Amino acid sequence: MPIFRLILALAGCFILSESAAQGSLLKTKFYCRATSGKTAAILRELSGYCGVAIEFSPSSLDTTKRHTLTAGRTSLGAVLDKILAGQYVTVTERNNKILIGKGSTPLPNGYLQEKYMLYGYIQQESGLEPLPFASITVMPDNRTIQSNVHGFYSLNLPAGRYVLMISFSGASSKTVAVDLQENTTMNLVLSPVLLPEVQVDAGNLPRRDAAVKLDRYKGGMYSNMLGETDPVRSMYLLPGNTESQESGGKLLVRGGDPGQSMFLLDGNPVFNPAHLMGEISILGNTSIKSVLQYKNDFPSRFSGGLSSITAINTKEGNMEHWSGEAEVGLTSLAFAIEGPLKKGRTAMMVSARQSLGESVYHDILSYDANFGDIHLKLTHLLNRHNKLMVSSYIGNDRLELTQDKMQQLVQNTNQYLHRWNNTLTTVNWNSIIGRRAFANTAFNYSSYNNYIAIMYTPPLDGGVGGLFDRAALNNYSSGKRYEVKTDIEITTHDHLQHFFGGRFEYTTIQPYRTLFGSDFKEAADDFSRRAFLPFSDRMLYYEIALRVGNRLLLRPGLHFNDYQHNSFHNQSFQPRFFSSYAIDKRQRINLAYTHIGQLLHMITSPYTGINRELWLPANERLKPAENRMVNLGYEYKDNRIVNITADFYYKKISNLAMFGEKTNILYNSDSTEKNIVTGTGWSYGAEAALEKRFTKWKILLSYTLSWSWRQSDSLNSGIKQPYRYDRRHNVNMLLGYQPLKGLEISLLWHFHTGDFITLPVLISFKPEATFADTNMGSVPFRGSIYNRLNLNASYRIPTHGRFKHTVGSGVHAVSQSQGDYLTTIATTSRNYTTPLYQEQLFKFNPYFSYKFSF
Template sequence: MPIFRLILALAGCFILSESAAQGSLLKTKFYCRATSGKTAAILRELSGYCGVPIEFSPSSLDTTKRHTLTAGRTSLGAVLDKVLAGQYVTVTERNNKIIIGKGSTPLPDGYLQEKYMLYGYIQQESGLEPLPFASITLLPNNRTIQSNVHGFYSLNLPAGKYVLLISFSGASSKTVAIDLQENTVMNLVLSPVLLPEVQVDAGNLPRRDAGVKLDRYKGGMYSNMLGETDPVRSMYLLPGNTESQESGGKLLVRGGDPGQSMFLLDGNPVFNPAHLLGEVSILGNTSIKSVLQYKNDFPSRFSGGLSSITAINTKEGNMEQWSGEAEAGFSSLAFAIEGPLKPQRTAMMVSARQSLGESVYHDIFTYDANFGDIHLKLTHLFNKHNKLMVSSYIGNDRLELTQDNSQYLHRWNNTLTTVNWNSIIGKRVFATTAINYSSYNNYMGIMYTPPFEGVIGGLSESASLNNYSSGRRYEGKTDIEITTNNHWQHFFGGRFEHTTIQPYRTLLNDDLKEDADDFSSRTALPFTDLMLYYETAISIGNRLLLRAGMHFNEYRHNDFHFQSYQPRFFASYMIDERQSLSLAYTHISQLLHMITSPYTGIDRELWIPANERLKPAENRMVNIGYEYKDHKSIHITADVYYKNLSNLAMFAGKTNILYSNDSIEKSIVTGTGWSYGAEAAIEKRYNKWKMLLSYTLSWSWRKSDSLNNGIKQPYRYDRRHNVNVLLGYQPLKGLEVSLLWHFHTGDFITLPALISFKPEETFNTNMGNVPFRGTIYNRMNLNASYRIPTKGRFKHSVASGVHAIMQSHEQYITTITTTSRNYTMPLYQEQLFRFNPYFTYKLSF
């Protein structure tokens, strides 16, 4: 395969160039004599005793400059770097000689000196937890780099003395003085702070990507309906992001459906990434180390999510002491504990949450709801260069709605296991190798009783319709990061996955059936995918960064074979120290189709792998971004984007969306789509006040020759306006109050061309497939958190608030029911959440 050969060739070039650099004449060691004089005289003297001939023409030098050399053992490059500083010259090696010629630009400072690698991890004190995306700034020139998602950093510097400023949100900044005379492994340690208010200054560093980092340390600003600080859920505050009331509160990004947004937990895909209809994240805040969302730009290592990729990385466990927390509220209990099994070598972290029972939610939901999850992670350090992490996650949900004539039941779970090996190879290479397992089980059942005697919609007596599906995913992958120098990095790797989607036939019965053994399986849908990628990032000066890459997929499903080359490009330019522009182009594909019903109701989706008729969905997107940040009190972002979507799978207009059998794929049609819009966000801090305002103006269209006579129509999740306002105020030390208001335009609702409870019978209606705009969505939450002043190891805090304070009846899902012999289809708005006060208490140690 061409791209695989290209990756091997590039890796070979890096190794050869490194080997060549080791034999450089500029690295020749000698004893320098103390002397002073003009440039030409000193160069002639050096050539006579340093052991390396030096050739130059006086006309190519400013020979009037005087220099003073001190005695001592050094390298030829270090001496020439001092003598030729600021000269318009070039320095080359040829025939075992140093040749100095005339140049068009000044010789950069440190260009000829021997360079060494300074590398290691940036860690948090009292636990040695790696800190992702921490900043290292060289003083006094303010050149800045960042650690990667695993906390690893690498600097390529000339020999000498330096002062480093290390910064991280949630930790006290620290300066470190070093004398770099050889390749050095150094772990840099920062002390955590309880109430971080200082924003991390990334210096004059162009952005390496357009990913949005969600700060888990900004506690109290956003809490979910259980009173938990929830950095994952706070994604819904970002422009372009919103939630789907009618798909279990799942994430919608830039007009896409829930299946186009992928969640990765330590790099492992999660099929159902939420609890309680999307109101609670799958993982508690205590276990989370970092959250990044990619929707403006997709680095080449990512695939599988046309709209967004959200990468959640969990903490590795405290290597030095035991710590933890317990939390109790009206509706759930949670705990987390971490500590060393063997100090400085092996650590563990475990967290768990459990709802308190269905009866608790009667005042919160119109549903009975239960959820629980547990997460375990073990980390072992073999040495400074090798680390092994093993983690597992299990999550379960069950919700039920009972009404006069119907009963709805939905149950789902996730299971994930991840084995991850981090390795520092040599002084320039960081490698991550992982083996992942992910699975889901999804059950949905509806039981309906006619409101009066007679035959309605083909139904004359109580009956139930039960759907069940499951999936299993196995994956092995490797990602490699090579630092050539401070201005040039390379990223490449590969992944192989085997996935099996196991659908089951719909079970028609007179009661709800939850046991998987009651269902008969349909033909399994297995597929494999081989992915390779290469990407390079180049900094040109201190203002411009270019990153270009290629993503390759080879996909097989039964007899269907698909190959795809997907170019990616990102550029970032700093206008000045506060403003920057970015441009991104992305071509990304998705192999699993989530077939989303255009009609109403909760969780009407099916997972189907791409096949010969339903090709992999593809997105070609352009994004232009602007950012202003004064590093003190204000942060402004703005983006415009255009997405061209192809090979989208959709339900046909006459498909019974609740009925699944071997021929259901024949009822699915393909089409194209477009999404475009503008996004803006402002974050402002003023004394004790904090404000976040985000706004999105967007359009989303779909078109299929088999639907609406081939005329394009608004997509179900075409929401013209989306607004979030978050205000925070800190009246006292440790006390923070926040108010959230969310508004978005209603979804487009499409009524089916027919309705029938019995799949073998059809009942045409006089209503077509023309969508119309639904009711607006409007919600306000109030939250307060207080850290109780205490001394000693144990810390106490409380949180209280009101979810849905406006008690708006516009928080709804819409359902259709045939209730008369005329087969009319009135719409019913079922309120999801009621006015909900909450209170939680947390104990930390």
């Protein structure tokens, strides 16, 4: 397509122009004579014996300066750089001559010297695990870069001697001396240090984007309800992030719905990113190498998440020796093991978790739950510059709730049942191409199956339509996704990098008709299929990261989508921009503009209850949703005093899909899409986070002030109204105390104002029924506030040698508001009175865990 060729042509022009920037005459090698003198005299002498004619006007030079040249073989560029650095001149090549003219800016130090590439991986000692986002500071230039998510780094430096300072959270810093006289491959190895596992780094803003990194190697205190350290769940401590158990565990970010937050596992999208409706991450902490969340800005390679994208990257496996751990708690078992299949060439890592059965949860927590997952990854070094990784993940959940208040009112037992699973397979090929480029090519497969059932006991004499004494509505859906993509980064200059790539995706969504009866039906064969929903997407992107001096970073980019669903075809150009300016060593401000699209609509019911969502691909009526956002950020980072971040954002989302007022939300026929309406959304607010460390104390405090609105001409007479997830105030506090070595005690408190609740006009138990033409009950009202307090403690038992032991204990929801996550409508009499009951899905829950590692 023309746009594909245009983007590739632009990338080629930038790359070729930078490659040609350093002229061939400046690379001329010769034997420099020892001499001293003023600028003009040295240049005339140099022109006479170096083999290249040098022309200049004395008026363009500062002729009063004196210089001293030492004898030895060198390049013409290195000698001219020493003579002309800091002078207001330009240096060009023309007709096999070096022309020196008058310039408007000083010539940068090192500008004329021949430059070489220093590149490789930053790895962890005794395992060779690549370290993502490790920092390298080049001395004496005092310039800092970071390795990418795969641990790869590249530096473009003038020939000379340098000292590299390498640092990474959880590893001992290291200093390496380098004499760079040619293009050099060098893997840098850091030694690990024993630190507690997870901490949200409130002040960590990577230089080339505004992603927030949750670092598993730093000391942290967040534990989930199983007692596991949980870096993914730690995201809920960050400002702008909240949770909703009504949404199957998906993250709510900046007032958006759960379908607007995408989770990537090694670059592969996950449809259902949690266990136990969000209380537990889909992957154990041991397997996780890094977690990044993008919500302030979105690099051009991303699409599919209007509110946020969370990238989870897993460990590759120990190439040197075997290691592992096992953990047992009151309600689950877990283990992980990694090691070399062929030392130094092939490694594996496998981790698994399994709950101890439904009866344990039912006795302790008054609900039945069963979940498990297994993750396997194989890594093979094909050669020094190529690496192949194959990983697979399978996760399963089954959750059945018995709501006490409902049981007392209507004598109904099996009130709610939810069963879902994820399957993912990923093949990644990392390749270092030449001395300037790094490429990652991936083949991804992911699928999900989602079963939801709700049982009601209608207060109608003779049952429902004279058929049943109770009514069960069973919903089932599934989806599959196939993807191939390539991401390439090229370093063409010490201040310029290029990022470009492409992707092809084919997705199928298979909905089924609602099964109406008197019992739950969990078998997929019991359901009849609705119309098959396939779509394909082709994507290209290109962006550059341009550093202007040591303080300013500019990153403009363009994302292009070409989408096809049946006969509907849509193309979209999405510009992106990010800039970061360092005020001083501790302060930085950044500005971002994002235009990002989403092809798959998760249509959320405005009414109360769990998991009333429907996935639909964009079509002629429901165009792809698009978010245009501006974000202004500020960061103050001083680990000795305090780390502070603040962000102000405004976003407008077009082509939002919503349930219509006349839709019977308990039934979805083949014409469901005709009952969906479109509208516009707005979200804006301010976020702040503060992190303070003392000798034995740590505190992390985050606050969000936000507004979220929705408007559709087909709803509420076209009046703009608060969105379901409009939570005005959101506060998170994490307080940690370390009274002695190895012992950490923490307190976690969540608070937010209530959701906006909308009552349906009518719930009909006749599958073919729709609502009356009325707006009664369509105006939402604010629900009650929510808060929860967790207590955690962990202790690393002092041991000698390779074996380590850790015990943990605590209470999940030691104190919480009565309205936990779910609001239920119960009809108690034939006059159809509808009181609201707020149910606590996960109540007071003590836990104990023991972990053994080697």
